[in-house]
Amino acid sequence: MDFSEKIAHWAKIVNEKLADLVVPKNSPEATIYEAMRYSLLSGGKRLRPVLSFAVNEILGGRQDDIIIYTCALEMIHTYSLIHDDLPAMDNDDYRRGRKTNHKVFGEDIAILAGDALLNYAFEIMLEDIYAHMDSPDLPGRINAARLIAKASGTSGMVGGQVVDLESQGRNISYDILEYMHKCKTGALIKAAVQIPLAINNVTGEYEKALLTYAENLGLAFQIKDDILDIEGNLEEMGKKTGSDSASGKITFTAYFGLDKAKEILKSTVDAAIESIAVFGDKANFLTELAGFIAERRS
Amino acid sequence: MDFSEKIAHWAKIVNEKLADLVVPKNSPEATIYEAMRYSLLSGGKRLRPVLSFAVNEILGGRQDDIIIYTCALEMIHTYSLIHDDLPAMDNDDYRRGRKTNHKVFGEDIAILAGDALLNYAFEIMLEDIYAHMDSPDLPGRINAARLIAKASGTSGMVGGQVVDLESQGRNISYDILEYMHKCKTGALIKAAVQIPLAINNVTGEYEKALLTYAENLGLAFQIKDDILDIEGNLEEMGKKTGSDSASGKITFTAYFGLDKAKEILKSTVDAAIESIAVFGDKANFLTELAGFIAERRS
Numbered sequence: 001m002d003f004s005e006k007i008a009h010w011a012k013i014v015n016e017k018l019a020d021l022v023v024p025k026n027s028p029e030a031t032i033y034e035a036m037r038y039s040l041l042s043g044g045k046r047l048r049p050v051l052s053f054a055v056n057e058i059l060g061g062r063q064d065d066i067i068i069y070t071c072a073l074e075m076i077h078t079y080s081l082i083h084d085d086l087p088a089m090d091n092d093d094y095r096r097g098r099k100t101n102h103k104v105f106g107e108d109i110a111i112l113a114g115d116a117l118l119n120y121a122f123e124i125m126l127e128d129i130y131a132h133m134d135s136p137d138l139p140g141r142i143n144a145a146r147l148i149a150k151a152s153g154t155s156g157m158v159g160g161q162v163v164d165l166e167s168q169g170r171n172i173s174y175d176i177l178e179y180m181h182k183c184k185t186g187a188l189i190k191a192a193v194q195i196p197l198a199i200n201n202v203t204g205e206y207e208k209a210l211l212t213y214a215e216n217l218g219l220a221f222q223i224k225d226d227i228l229d230i231e232g233n234l235e236e237m238g239k240k241t242g243s244d245s246a247s248g249k250i251t252f253t254a255y256f257g258l259d260k261a262k263e264i265l266k267s268t269v270d271a272a273i274e275s276i277a278v279f280g281d282k283a284n285f286l287t288e289l290a291g292f293i294a295e296r297r298s
Numbered sequence: 299m300d301f302s303e304k305i306a307h308w309a310k311i312v313n314e315k316l317a318d319l320v321v322p323k324n325s326p327e328a329t330i331y332e333a334m335r336y337s338l339l340s341g342g343k344r345l346r347p348v349l350s351f352a353v354n355e356i357l358g359g360r361q362d363d364i365i366i367y368t369c370a371l372e373m374i375h376t377y378s379l380i381h382d383d384l385p386a387m388d389n390d391d392y393r394r395g396r397k398t399n400h401k402v403f404g405e406d407i408a409i410l411a412g413d414a415l416l417n418y419a420f421e422i423m424l425e426d427i428y429a430h431m432d433s434p435d436l437p438g439r440i441n442a443a444r445l446i447a448k449a450s451g452t453s454g455m456v457g458g459q460v461v462d463l464e465s466q467g468r469n470i471s472y473d474i475l476e477y478m479h480k481c482k483t484g485a486l487i488k489a490a491v492q493i494p495l496a497i498n499n500v501t502g503e504y505e506k507a508l509l510t511y512a513e514n515l516g517l518a519f520q521i522k523d524d525i526l527d528i529e530g531n532l533e534e535m536g537k538k539t540g541s542d543s544a545s546g547k548i549t550f551t552a553y554f555g556l557d558k559a560k561e562i563l564k565s566t567v568d569a570a571i572e573s574i575a576v577f578g579d580k581a582n583f584l585t586e587l588a589g590f591i592a593e594r595r596s
Binding site: 027028029031032033036079083086088089106107108109111112114115116118119120122123126127129130133138139142143145146149150152153154158159160161162163165166176179180183 | 386387404418424428461
């Protein structure tokens with residue numbers, strides 16, 4: 001399989017698993033499953049699961065061992081998008097080319113659908129941990145769930161969202177800009193790499209190389225996001241553009257200007273690629289992925 | 299210690315532990331810790347932790363073994379109140395006699411503070427599980443976290459909230475009313491009892507007796523809540539009353555009328571007390587607690 005076939009293959013696997021994990025039910029709370037599925041199965045890029053699968057392959061891990069954790073991470077990513085889009089937050093009407101969750105189900109259900117996805121992420125991980133109580137794989141699974149919790153909470157994604165909100169319309173230092181993105185987008189992207197590392201119990205040189213890759217990939221992803229907010233368009237992006245600058249958010253492009261931001265993007269991608277040289281040809285997919293992140297148009 | 303001293307004693311222990319778990323920080327995301335603490339340390343009744351401690355005492359468990367789990371449950375309860383109070387949900391300005399979270403910190407931070415508390419509940423449980431990796435206590439802890447996740451998600455609290463939202467202004471059957479309350483309030487109250495059962499690895503007759511008690515206590519709590527929504531006042535309740543009937547919510551009082559609701563409350567309390575007869579005098583506190591729930595004025 002070439003690069004795009006591999007992405008499509010892995011995205012399909014995770015899409016099918018997510019659809020299996022959140023099934024429509026004919027119970028009094030049926031709406032919540034509908035609302036969860038609406039956003040969860042709306043065909044995102046699945047960058048985080050693809051990253052987990054790619055790293056897992058390099059480490060020689062079994063896909064079945066990590067899939068619950070990478071689906072949990074995708075649920076957490078999705079909950080954060082639902083809550084981010086709310087009128088009280090970014091107030092976005094479109095996401096991935098479709099109406100946002102609260103536009104379809106109402107704000108109240110959208111808040112609960114986000115809550116439900118976050119909760120369910122931990123529910124499926126804890127069920128998996130419970131099911132592996134007597135297995136030698138138990139410690140790695142517990143560690144993966146623990147790292148995901150840290151990445152999505154106040155010292156990770158939620159913390160970054162708070163800094164983002166509070167920085168709007170203010171002059172912030174580059175340190176704060178970097179800290180915000182490390183938390184807001186970077187933490188979950190890093191967690192995608194931490195999952196296979198934890199479950200395959202990999203430490204040392206390989207761990208260090210892959211975590212450096214993940215950090216640079218996360219940073220590149222965010223710089224590119226900021227560039228797309230200026231250069232992208234609704235049709236390709238599936239969401240409104242220009243909204244970050246309009247709301248006075250500090251972005252890489254606002255901070256450095258477009259040209260300098262593109263330069264930093266390039267050097268960040270180079271740093272990501274360089275960090276995984278230790279894996280030789282086995283890292284080809286990750287190398288292409290870093291380029292793909294920088295070149296993407298949505 | 300008599301009944302009220304015991305409640306005060308246990309509430310103090312959990313208040314101190316919660317304050318230790320969520321500490322103010324001088325980091326860029328400092329506001330989130332403030333917002334979390336504002337609602338978490340606002341002096342609720344601590345019914346769920348008190349219930350966990352009381353059951354744990356009957357079972358001869360150590361308080362240190364359950365405190366993280368009961369604090370996690372209280373964080374989940376608190377997050378649900380913050381989100382429930384939002385304009386898009388119940389739109390309440392007061393809670394426990396103070397302004398609601400979004401009234402103080404804004405809707406955006408309130409949404410994130412709720413998300414953060416839910417996430418942090420799982421974070422502290424997973425850290426505790428991780429720290430007990432080689433302990434014989436590990437399985438009970440994993441089971442407790444798993445049961446809490448089930449209780450707070452779509453098959454528990456969140457599911458009940460959805461049914462509650464969707465039942466407003468509609469005629470619903472008694473089955474749905476009961477289902478809603480079993481999920482919305484009952485699931486977390488039951489989880490408070492499941493924590494010491496799981497961690498002390500108690501099954502059989504004792505488990506059955508205590509779960510029956512918990513189910514009846516949860517139902518009694520909700521019936522009393524519905525009665526207080528009619529008979530209580532802002533001063534004693536610390537929040538607006540009459541809002542459930544005003545918003546067309548189906549309540550026990552709306553369904554049965556006030557007198558009949560009081561009768562059902564009494565028989566539910568009796569059923570709770572009867573179920574724990576097997577513990578003899580050791581169940582005195584739980585017996586008083588059931589009466590206290592029915593007699594409370596806030």
